[in-house]
Amino acid sequence: MTTSDGSVQGRTQIHGRAPRNRAFTVVLLGDGFTSTQQTDFNTACTNFVTALTTTPPYDKIGRSLNVWRVNVTSTDSGADDPAGAGGTGATARTYFDSTFGANNIRRLLVCNSTTVLQTAAAQVPEFTVAIVVVNSTIYGGSGGSIGTYSLASGATEIAIHELGHTAYGLADEYACYACTSGETGHDVHPTGEPTEPNVTQNTRRDTLKWGWAVDPGTALPTMSNPNCATVDSRPSTVPAGTVGCFEGAHYYHCAAFRPEHGCKMRNLGVPFCQVCSQVIRARTKVTKNICALTPSRNAVYRYDGSGTSWTKIGGPAGQLYAGGWGLVATNPSSGDLYRYLGTPDSWQHIGSAGAQFAVTNDTVYGLTPSRNAVYRYDGSGLAWTRIGGPAGQLYAGGWGLVATNPSSGDLYRYLGTPDSWQHIGSAGAQFAVTSDTVYGLTPSRNAVYRYDGSGTSWTKIGGPAGNLYAGDWGRGLLATNPSSGDLYTYLGRPDSWRLTGSAGAQFAVASDTVYGLTPSRNAVYRYEGSGLAWTKVGDAAHSVVAGDI
Template sequence: MYIPKIIVFCLFYCVSAFAYAEPITNIQNTGDSANRVDIVVLGDGYTAGEISSGKYANDVDTAITNIFNQEPFKEYKAFFNIHRIDVTSVDSGISKPGSPKNTALDAFYNCANTRRLICLSASGNTTARNIVTNSVDANQQDIQLVIVNDSEYGGSGGFRAVFSTHPAASDIALHELGHSFGRLADEYSLGTCTTTLEPSEVNVTLQTQRNLIKWNASGGPPNGWIEFDTQIPTTGNTSTLIPGLYIGGKYCTSGVYRATYDSKMRSLNRPFNQIGQEQLIKRIYNIVSPIDRVTPLTTTLVLREGESRTFSVISPVIDAGNRSFTTTWDIDGEIVGSGTDFTVLNQNQYADGLHTLKVVVHDPTPKIRNHTAPEESTESFKWEIDFQSIITEIVSPANNSQFTASAVTFKWTIASDATTAWLYVGSRLGGQDILNSRIGINTTAYILANLPEDGQVIYVRFWTRQAGAWSFVDYNYIANSPPT
């Protein structure tokens, strides 16, 4: 039997492309992944029974809780979505020297002959990549974590942070998130040291001049983190989180300086220091806008005199006690309101034409001192509103139309600043042989009966008095001409 080549190709390719998709559980979903930092968690060394019993889910929940109990992740937890992928292994646990295991991601202790260093093999990394690619969307892969089913302390970093179920091992994940997500450098002094180039990371430097230290913008507060009376370089101050210029960092014992005496990027079980937290928050705002959505979505609107329209903005939630986003509204650069909702009422306070309404949402966090432009924690949205005042005009019947009866209802609008209105109807331009009537300024219609029905031209002149001056608009109509 002949089998087309395309079918043969699909039988091979389609299976290989989709074979690694696994069941997913959304642990936390706070908003559209297009405006969230998405964490995807995979497990290794969990059997089908351990997944169905809930052990894997419990281990992941415990690790996530530990991670989000620490700042700045605690404060910005609602800026994250978290997805758990159920990866099934043949064996429970992961490989150790003398005790190999058959696991989905081939994780193992004693990586690089370091007992507590847990790595995935090259094939395991490929499997992990394929599982993530085929299980979640591209915008749901901002951070990848791998938890291994072993209680011995251990872990490693890189693109995917790997850590065990040991209660303290999630701190390894946090340290590695400082690298992979926060782009922070190690601050300890063990490793290969180089002092030839200024490090790219924000938490280490070669500079010793106060105003050139990258975490000390403008030479000190309020933009920089080092107090003016703090010695540079900083010695004798072993308090963990007092910013200064401490010798040693990025694997060097000298020549490279770090921001605080100790921090999570130097030692586990320490908090991120001020510079680390600032950088992590900036990285969050690189992905997450302070504006989740606005209404209306239409950015160009017409607002006629007397009409109103309510505009609103929704933002993620910050878990910071009394601090939340500040929201301000301005029209053409002039502040007109605050809060998440604002109503625009056209009372002829703006000239006819386009005016710009802008909402600005800002996180006034004290944890960011050195803002770049535009500020990472600020976002704005604009609408163009066409303000239209009511003008004096006959709106019905349409100009140059023909009447269909001897009685016609004229309808009109009158400008808000008009004080008097007058209606002429005649058989010649400007004539008033059919009607000469003063119109009540609040009247919007007039029924005129006994009009000619001979097909002649009927002339209407609509007068108004505004700002002490009379003006008029002329209209022409054709009288009704019934068949004979």
Template sequence: MGTGDGAVIGTTKIVDNGPANARWNLVIMGDGYRATELGQFAANARSFVDTLFATAPFTGLRSAINVYRVDVRSADSGADDPTACGGTGAAPATYFDAAFCNNGTRRLLTVNTGTALTVAGQQVPQWNMVMVIVNSTVYGGSGGSVAVFSLAPNANEIGLHEMGHTAFGLADEYEYYLGCGVDTNRNTHPAVEPAQPNVTIDPNRATNKWRDLVAPATAMPTTRNPNCTLCDTQPNPVGAATVGAFEGADYYHCAAFRPQYNCRMRVLGQPFCAVCQRRIRQTLLPRLPANRVTSVARTSGHLDVFWVNTDGKVWSNWWDQQAGNSWGDHGAFPIARDWPVPAAHDTGVTSVARTSGHLDVFWAGTDGKVWSNWWDQIAGNGWYDHGAFPIAREFPIPAAPGTGIASVARTSGHLDVFWAGTDGKIWSNWWDQNAGAGWYDHGAFPIARDFPVQAASGSGVAAVARTSGHLDVFWAGTDGKIWSNWWDQNAGAGWYDHGAFPIAASFPVPAAPGSGVAAVARTSGHLDVFWVGTDGKIWSNWWDQIAGNGWYDHGAFPIAASFAVPAAPGTGVAAVARTSGHLDVFWVGTDGKVWSAWWDQSAGNGWYDHGVFPIAAQWPVPAVPGSGVTAVARTSGHLDVFWAGANGKVWSAWWDQSAGNGWYDHGVFSI
């Protein structure tokens, strides 16, 4: 049985994030699907892709990946299921000859690898990974040069696990081969270090291969199996996100260690552990286009824009209303002469002007630290007159991969910065111009004593100072809710004097994985927060200091009656109040356009009194699906919006209230 038992029908690019030579290309094929079942195969492939992009760290890496579906017809349905492994004896005629019972183990489902790779090469010459979905509900899968999985319950979880093997070279982290209580030769791992990044025979803190992710207070090894003839059933003695050395991995009960108590490479349905996520990111980040952008107006006639480039540097360009200082009158440039540590490709980037002549920019480095550089108009204080630096002497917990970063200047002499840590907490550090209050004069800290729910992977982080003595911070949790904590300079109102909380009593639709979060204070007593829901709509909730207008006194709501085009997964969200009674919100749609909605306090101008709209008539280059979006009102009657284009450039559009300067009166342009 083989290629004579079917035919290749054709190929469809079902996720298009750019040319094949610039992206990581996943090819999904099917086996055991008859001609009448190819519609079901298309649905199965789409279901896997949806699960993939809802899974950390892929949520924040979507823009790096293209997905191609190759339709292959088989004569029969299913896969070979030999009786030698307890199977049914079925032997259908299928194109890739899918079969259970490889190596005498029923769950090991394989296909003819040579045929699969040949077809992939013919259909998508620049493929990076080949996956075959087998039309059988019997549990099974395998890694190797081709990832294979069946349609058993949790099928997509099987696919993600096998993808970990095939695409990223990850090992199985479970401590058995045939099963706990079945194996008799899996007591002690051989004294040979595994090549895979997520298992080791070395639990020594000083030499362990993932030692940089281990907190000083974590015991090494973290667990020991008291009986090497059995699988270890002891409960997790530390937090779920704790990285350490847990005995039992790589098919052995003892002398092999895994990084976390649980991981998708050990138990289906669990998140990928930090070490596995790092390997995935290392593979995909080089294919990620520049997609995080921030902007600031330090005067009403000046704009500065910053973005993370694919070279690991933060770049900038600026515009000034004075003649000869437009976008095209000078070139973009990196904001530091030297980069001791590259900026992480998918890091958030944030900027703040604490005075009209000063800029501070913050981003996460590949070392898990938050870095900064600054500029001042005083001579000798330009970008290249000093070096970039981490904003804390120590980072007890690394910044989470893909974290959003928020910064705020609540006075002209004070800065606060916020980010998500790998422990799922929101961390902060601050600087003040007073002596003894610099970045290194105190430590970074989590902004709540307890986090009932961890921050979601890739979540946006938003911060706002509605007065000079008050801070509010917002982020998305793994429960699909938007969470917050606040600080006030009044006694008894510090970060630890109350708890983090969700900003609505209920969330009819969960926040989308990797959702951007935006917050704005249009008055000193009012807050508006915006995020992306899993339904592709932009949602909001608001708070006002007037009694009866708290977070729980009304419900979260979508900001438009309908959305002609869903918000793109992973899109940033930008919100700006150009007056105390007006709001504008921006996001990227799945059509590659930047969309907007607005609200005004005047009668007949609520969210539902008009529709959402793309902010330009023509789009020469689509926006990156997961692009950050940034907006600024440099006057009460002017808006500038910036985003990353699929061609690697930063694009912009603007609006002005003067006649003839609406969104559609001019075109978008790269800055």
């Protein structure tokens, strides 16, 4: 029942390509797998990666997430299953000493967390979260500073829920504690705003912490519990996916609210709500996410993430481009392209001048100076591959690369292999690529459309707009009013938009929020997520860009 009951075999990275010192890193460790069962552990890890990366929002997070497995052999197979907790009475000599039946509850599966953390740190020092996969088909798991789960069907859901606590600081959204019939002491949440981002006692629209996601037409509170003596178990009175304030959360029947009726932080087997999804997207990215070019273009600064602190990371630049792959900048004299390597003043020359560049999650694309060909950076040295012919404009984001035909203006999506492009739409005044699709503004700027994902089918989602801005925050799209310049956030349904701020010279949508340059470009502001509150975070700038920087 100790580390003498097995040995650590080694580590293997099984998902992700993020730089190790700037990644969100999950480590999976096996317990109760004998030396001849290591293939079973490997399969379990593959299944976990599949489960995680097909669970929104992890399905769109891309390269920020690394997953490692640490193979550990145990003398015996399985885990202890005490009879006193309703188990078989089996005992197993395992490296991390896993046992079902903690607190006499059979499905409460725990292990030696000190040994787990020490092993994970020795194998993958930069790990963010450690999860133990226990070789048993008995249903069980637990959370805390480490997560555990068994091989029973559906148990990966436990690990994904627990990641919400350990890695992201999300609160439980269920509205009871022991949840027994007649539970007392959990009727009304004590006064005091929880610090977690997904529960609140505040239902004021102008100060609600997830106000950025609430449609102006949604009532607040959205559902109130008519009987605080018990959990409100009624179905939702509004369409699924509606963000508002639903009473019952944080272990209390009343006086605490959650953002949506359903969420994985409330029940297993359902998706994360939009608010939790946003928190996960923002916090999985260890990198900084906003950069600015000084007004005279003589230096590049990276926002440090709080207050008004910025760090100079580079000298003169002509243009900045950023995205999931990182930050690139052009030399103001030669036009040559440089990639930022993550530490101040450390840049790599990766290409020659181009008419335009665009950054996706995987690489950077460039349009030749004469716009007669599109090239893809190969990832090392100065090697680029020609992937397409003439283009008018390039647009990129997590969904990939699109380009316009220089003659017709028609829009084409790059399919991943040279000269393989799909016609997906007709001309537009502007396009914007988010993590899951592309949005377009009609040539006369009188309507915003969303690409439906197949053929040339698009859906109208909004009226006239001045400019579109795309990125990772929220639903990924913001647009300006063509008359006032006011900024609106798209809420995910046609014609559902929310006023977010007043006019600006430029906006950049990062993973945590949206940043804006004042109309005179004399200051950078950050949107605070509720009401119309913005905070000044920087002085004058020529431009701002957002990405994994």
